[in-house]
Amino acid sequence: MFKNCRVVGCGRPARAATGDGLDTRLCRSHAEHNARHGSPYRGSYTAKELAPHRRRAEQWIADNIEDIWVKNALERIATLYTTAGPYEEAYRLRGKSPQERSKIAWARLRKAKIDPRMVLQARLAIELITICDPTAEKKAEFKVVQAAKLVHRMASGTHKRWGEGASAKELHAYPRSRGNVLRHIGYQLEAATELVVANCKLLSVDK
Ligand SMILES: [Zn+2]
Structure with missing residues (x-):
């Protein structure tokens, strides 16, 4: 049966899913965009766009660290770390399923000693930015993917630095998520x- 890509105005034929995270209702280009960003057409938020929302989330977590839902979320994130199984080097990921790779990503956060507060902060920052952005993609999958991208980046990649002071050169390379x-x-x-998202006053005030 012939079908077109469901993105309005695209008109290209929809393709059968051939790879990772591709959507059969979309053309190849929109399917790839959807896999990477969580939306067929909407791009990911930049670090600069996210920065003020991350700061607000960080402050709110610090102010509410004794809150029952904050504690609950931090414990559950820590549980994702501890139940993730063994850490694997990046070069050993070949051939592993997405589910196995996601567990290794949590194990990587554990190994890098990423504070669960950073993970919660990323999640809340995405919620905040989509509340504040009138043009935001509202579907849940977009927020899910955007938060995951931030978390995936926290403990991955190669980071190098040469030289000292203002002339120092830095390289940050991330594996494609x-x-x-x-x-x-x-x-x-x-x-x-x-x-915590359902009970966070910071989010309900903005809604
Ligand atoms: Zn398309």
Whole structure:
């Protein structure tokens, strides 16, 4: 049966899913965009766009560190770390399923000693930016993927620095986060933080 890509105005034929996280209702280009960003057409938020929202989330977590839902979310994120199984070097990821890769991503956070507060901060920052952005993609999957991208980046990649002071050169290379891995990470994070998101005053004031 012939079908067109469901993105309005695209008109290209929809393709059968051939790879990771691709959507059969979309053309190849929109399917790839959807896999990487969680929306067929909407791009990811930049670090600069996110910075003020991350600061607000960080402050709110610090002010509410004794809150029952904050504690609950931080414990559940820590549980994702401890139940993730063994850490694997990046070069050993070949051939592993998205689910296995998502567990390794949590194990990587554990090994890098990333504070669970940073993970919760990323989740809340995405919630805040989509509330404040009138043109934001509202579907849940977009937020899930956007938060997962931030988390995936926290403990991955190669970071090098040469030289000293103002003339120092830095290289930051990140492995490309694949669509299905991001969805696994994102939905696990969603489940771990759903109660704090539902009860967070910072979010209800803005709504
Ligand atoms: Zn398309």
